Amino acid sequence: MTRQRFIFLTLAPATLVLVTLALVSTGGALWFSVMNRALRSPDSEFVGAYNYLRLLRDKRFFNALEISAIWEVVTVAGTLIVAVLLAVLVHETVKRALWRNLICFAFLAPVLLPRVAAAFIWRFLYSPSLGLANWFAGLFGIGPIEFLADPKIALLSVAVVDIWQWGLFFTVILVKLLETLPQDPIEAAMLDNARTWEIHAFVTLPMLRGPIISLALVKAVESLRSFDLIFVMTGGGPGTATETLDLYAYQSGINLGGRISYASAMSILLLVVTTVAFTFIWRAGKKWSR
Amino acid sequence: MANISCTGITKSYGAHPVIDGLDLTVADHEFVVFLGPSGCGKSTMLRMIAGLEEVTAGRITIGGTDVTDLHPGARGVAMVFQSYALYPHMTVADNITFGLRRLGVPKDEVARRLRDVAAMLGLDALLDRKPKNMSGGQQQRVAMARAMIKTPKVFLFDEPLSNLDAKLREKLRTEIRKMHNALKTTTIFVTHDQLEAMTIADRIVLMRAGAIEQQGTPDEIFDRPATRFVADFIGSPTMNFRMGIIRNGVAEAGSIRIPLPPGRFAVAEGQEVELGLRPARMGLVAGDAPGAIHGRVVLIENMGAEGQVIAEVNGAEMSFVTKEFRRLAPGDAVSFALSPDHLHIFDRASGRSLLNKDA
Ligand SMILES: Nc1ncnc2c1ncn2[C@@H]1O[C@H](COP(=O)(O)OP(=O)(O)O)[C@@H](O)[C@H]1O
Ligand SMILES: [Mg+2]
Numbered sequence A: 001m002t003r004q005r006f007i008f009l010t011l012a013p014a015t016l017v018l019v020t021l022a023l024v025s026t027g028g029a030l031w032f033s034v035m036n037r038a039l040r041s042p043d044s045e046f047v048g049a050y051n052y053l054r055l056l057r058d059k060r061f062f063n064a065l066e067i068s069a070i071w072e073v074v075t076v077a078g079t080l081i082v083a084v085l086l087a088v089l090v091h092e093t094v095k096r097a098l099w100r101n102l103i104c105f106a107f108l109a110p111v112l113l114p115r116v117a118a119a120f121i122w123r124f125l126y127s128p129s130l131g132l133a134n135w136f137a138g139l140f141g142i143g144p145i146e147f148l149a150d151p152k153i154a155l156l157s158v159a160v161v162d163i164w165q166w167g168l169f170f171t172v173i174l175v176k177l178l179e180t181l182p183q184d185p186i187e188a189a190m191l192d193n194a195r196t197w198e199i200h201a202f203v204t205l206p207m208l209r210g211p212i213i214s215l216a217l218v219k220a221v222e223s224l225r226s227f228d229l230i231f232v233m234t235g236g237g238p239g240t241a242t243e244t245l246d247l248y249a250y251q252s253g254i255n256l257g258g259r260i261s262y263a264s265a266m267s268i269l270l271l272v273v274t275t276v277a278f279t280f281i282w283r284a285g286k287k288w289s290r
Numbered sequence B: 001m002a003n004i005s006c007t008g009i010t011k012s013y014g015a016h017p018v019i020d021g022l023d024l025t026v027a028d029h030e031f032v033v034f035l036g037p038s039g040c041g042k043s044t045m046l047r048m049i050a051g052l053e054e055v056t057a058g059r060i061t062i063g064g065t066d067v068t069d070l071h072p073g074a075r076g077v078a079m080v081f082q083s084y085a086l087y088p089h090m091t092v093a094d095n096i097t098f099g100l101r102r103l104g105v106p107k108d109e110v111a112r113r114l115r116d117v118a119a120m121l122g123l124d125a126l127l128d129r130k131p132k133n134m135s136g137g138q139q140q141r142v143a144m145a146r147a148m149i150k151t152p153k154v155f156l157f158d159e160p161l162s163n164l165d166a167k168l169r170e171k172l173r174t175e176i177r178k179m180h181n182a183l184k185t186t187t188i189f190v191t192h193d194q195l196e197a198m199t200i201a202d203r204i205v206l207m208r209a210g211a212i213e214q215q216g217t218p219d220e221i222f223d224r225p226a227t228r229f230v231a232d233f234i235g236s237p238t239m240n241f242r243m244g245i246i247r248n249g250v251a252e253a254g255s256i257r258i259p260l261p262p263g264r265f266a267v268a269e270g271q272e273v274e275l276g277l278r279p280a281r282m283g284l285v286a287g288d289a290p291g292a293i294h295g296r297v298v299l300i301e302n303m304g305a306e307g308q309v310i311a312e313v314n315g316a317e318m319s320f321v322t323k324e325f326r327r328l329a330p331g332d333a334v335s336f337a338l339s340p341d342h343l344h345i346f347d348r349a350s351g352r353s354l355l356n357k358d359a
Helices: A003-033 A050-056 A059-093 A097-112 A115-126 A132-139 A154-180 A183-191 A196-207 A209-223 A227-233 A245-255 A260-288 B042-050 B092-102 B107-121 B136-148 B166-183 B194-200 B218-223 B228-233
Strands: B004-013 B016-026 B031-035 B057-062 B077-080 B154-158 B186-191 B203-208 B211-216 B240-247 B250-253 B256-259 B272-277 B282-284 B293-302 B307-313 B316-322 B333-338 B343-347
Touching: A003 A260, A050 A260, A059 A097, A059 A154, A059 A196, A059 A209, A059 A245, A097 A154, A115 A132, A115 A154, A115 A227, A154 A209, A154 A227, A183 A196, A183 B077, A196 A209, A209 A260, A227 A245, A245 A260, B004 B042, B016 B042, B016 B211, B031 B042, B031 B194, B042 B057, B042 B077, B042 B154, B042 B186, B077 B136, B092 B107, B092 B136, B107 B136, B136 B166, B166 B194, B186 B194, B194 B218, B203 B218, B203 B228, B211 B218, B211 B228, B228 B272, B228 B343, B240 B316, B250 B272, B293 B316, B307 B333
Parallel strands: B031 B186, B031 B203, B077 B154, B154 B186, B282 B316
Antiparallel strands: B004 B016, B004 B057, B203 B211, B240 B250, B240 B272, B250 B256, B272 B343, B282 B333, B293 B307, B293 B333, B307 B316
């Protein structure tokens, strides 16, 4: 058997399943999006681009688009900043292998929690009367703070949970990556009078630029799938303060309106937007990481 | 003024000391080479002077200042690593000037010094390149430029040439020595290559298992090795050793008889010793010459200008070097002798040379 054929035969089954599933659901969504199907009546008819045109005049849709964009930027940037700072801190302060491994193990725990469990834990922590977060704020004479009910900070409060899960996970990855770096350039930098933070800012982190960009891309894709977290914590509220596109699609398609065709059009637009955006981000990422 | 002095330096990893109570002084402007087999503690010693490794006990001073507890950057030393240790994502210019920029040296001053150093090391055309687009020799030049631009009190080299091919190694070796002749910066250079050490050093510090075995000029180390270990380590081809005995002022080993100049060796009649004969100090002689060694040629290694002849003497091999090797063929009977005053005699038990100090 030639190598080509081997590759083809081993990849074919999985690819077939994936393509079928993706095509059927995408095709289905596309079909629904040009109809006026709704949950309350069984029949529907062809309406062409009507749903798409209505989307372009829907303020709530654009709000959701904006929330989604903010969510992406905040969670990706937050995760990376937390991970980089914590990893450097652990790398510099914890030298014993045993302690390091224990810390890494502890940092892995949050991401192993199911999203829904994490969401419930933090809803409790954020609770205005019973929550630990407000007890802490109280120590500094602040609060009580309505973490999830205040539209100004609700999205940020949910993002904190996401960053708590993924930032700590990425910290573990970065700690391990820092350990694999060659020591010589770091020692050369010490002899070149660089302080600890300068060594990391100018030598170690630039050496890890490729892996960090990869982590950012992984997180960006992952952040698109935060429906469960936001749904459990705020359900998109208060008002539409935390309503991302997938939440709005769910609300209008299944939950409230039952307007399946409208939600399908939204999903199709979401698909197009993310595909285009990620193509650009991917290209840029590949260029930077070189 | 940048003399270095190390007193009572001890370094342990766990319970086992790698270096044990080592004392060393390096004079201002001196070019000292740490030489020794791999694993004997050369790098460890160098890294302690650089501050990259903590000392377990002992003090280090540079230019009269106790630097034992100073940060590496504060010691005024620059180091060149075997692996080059360049900052991989920075251009050559940024690599070289990194240290000066950390010190906040003004921009035009940095640019001026960069130009000088780049010109001296022939790096002008490469300043915008990244390290990965350069050959090993070019990368090591950049590392040297990075060390030089800081005008340090002390240069430290840790096997800087070991990753380069033989030709380039020779070329850079010459350049390093020329650089030292011009700048006169106190230098410690680590190598396991005895030829490199011989050619470049003012003084060789020969180390063995974390202690100094002998230190001295290359000539002293070559011609007056203090121990059998030094004699064996230095010189290529390596020295021939034979178990022997002293009888009537003659060193005897099998059929070999070498008369001893009176007073040269501290040996007693009938003492059991080990003789050392350097191949490079031997040559062909007539069969009846005094001190002649008779053997049968086993193998001839052509080294161009001269050849190493390996002969069988009393059932063991002994080698010597001669320009007239082309006259010989394997199987020939051959007579050769050691030049006068080049015999080495070692105590069998301690391995110490029995040469008298003033002889
Ligand atoms: N970090 C370390 N941990 C334990 N042992 C070490 C460490 N570094 C060096 N050694 C030991 O110290 C000895 C000297 O090492 P080194 O100075 O690198 O030798 P050299 O440079 O002469 O080849 C070696 O036996 C080595 O195994
Ligand atoms: Mg070494």
